[in-house]
């Protein structure tokens with residue numbers, strides 16, 4: 288068992304290292320320019336570092352927090368060499384990530400919930416939100432695949448009824464992973480799809496339900512009403528559901544991802560984040576900023592299009608890989 292686990296961890300690590308390559312290249316390239324010709328961390332270096340962090344999509348507020356902390360260290364230690372900057376940055380970023388990402392999960396897990404009053408299994412209900420194109424459907428498919436591999440019974444609910452393509456895309460992932468899907472016609476009531484999905488899941492003794500929702504942002508009130516109604520209707524079937532509201536953000540959009548996080552957290556209570564498309568972008572710093580500013584744990588990161596390219600976010604692995 289541990290032998291396979293080690294192989295998996297090695298593969299996971301390699302995928303993560305590869306996925307963060309562009310972000311690292313860009314960040315450390317800028318950082319070395321920022322400290323060129325300097326041996327001591329002084330005001331100039333800190334100014335340059337501030338620019339590097341902002342340009343790396345860490346976000347202004349989080350950047351200022353990091354700079355202030357480093358300033359304090361410099362003031363305390365009197366002399367801090369630029370050769371120590373990597374270590375200091377690594378410590379500060381790890382510290383920031385620890386504030387929201389308390390756990391150190393490395394595997395896909397869901398909690399076991401108490402049985403219903405009729406002695407049936409209570410499925411763990413995961414509601415997935417996010418705008419179109421961020422990788423929501425792909426993330427749902429990857430999650431379904433991971434949970435199924437663990438022997439869990441998964442049911443998908445196509446509650447993004449706004450576009451026929453969304454329902455069809457989820458169907459593709461359901462077929463690919465061999466997981467049942469509950470769907471209705473395009474334009475039908477999303478809450479009704481969610482209700483049907485949960486009812487079916489309870490009947491089938493399912494362990495996990497993943498509900499896809501529409502991510503229209505142009506009208507926040509509509510979005511809020513829709514998500515609130517879905518939640519209310521789901522609670523008629525499973526108490527306290529959804530157990531997790533996962534917001535999917537496209538890491539490659541940098542500041543747009545911040546804006547979407549802002550809009551969605553105003554519309555509904557988001558309990559965890561998935562940041563996708565970290566491979567192929569230099570904007571990996573967005574994970575640090577979003578996690579810090581919204582105080583919502585990053586649970587998953589997408590580092591490729593393949594079915595196994597979704598990883599459970601682990602702050603230690605992330606920081607290790609970034610500063611390797």
Ligand SMILES: Nc1nc2c(ncn2[C@@H]2O[C@H](COP(=O)(O)OP(=O)(O)OP(=O)(O)O)[C@@H](O)[C@H]2O)c(=O)[nH]1
Pocket residue numbers: 417418419420421422423424425426452453456563564565566567588589590591592596
């Ligand atoms: N490189 C890379 N591509 C990804 C990742 N996650 C998703 N994608 C790709 O992003 C594109 C959009 O993903 P979807 O899952 O269709 O996005 P969506 O948010 O469900 O969008 P709609 O279905 O249009 O609502 C697809 O081409 C995916 O293969 C990732 O982590 N890395």
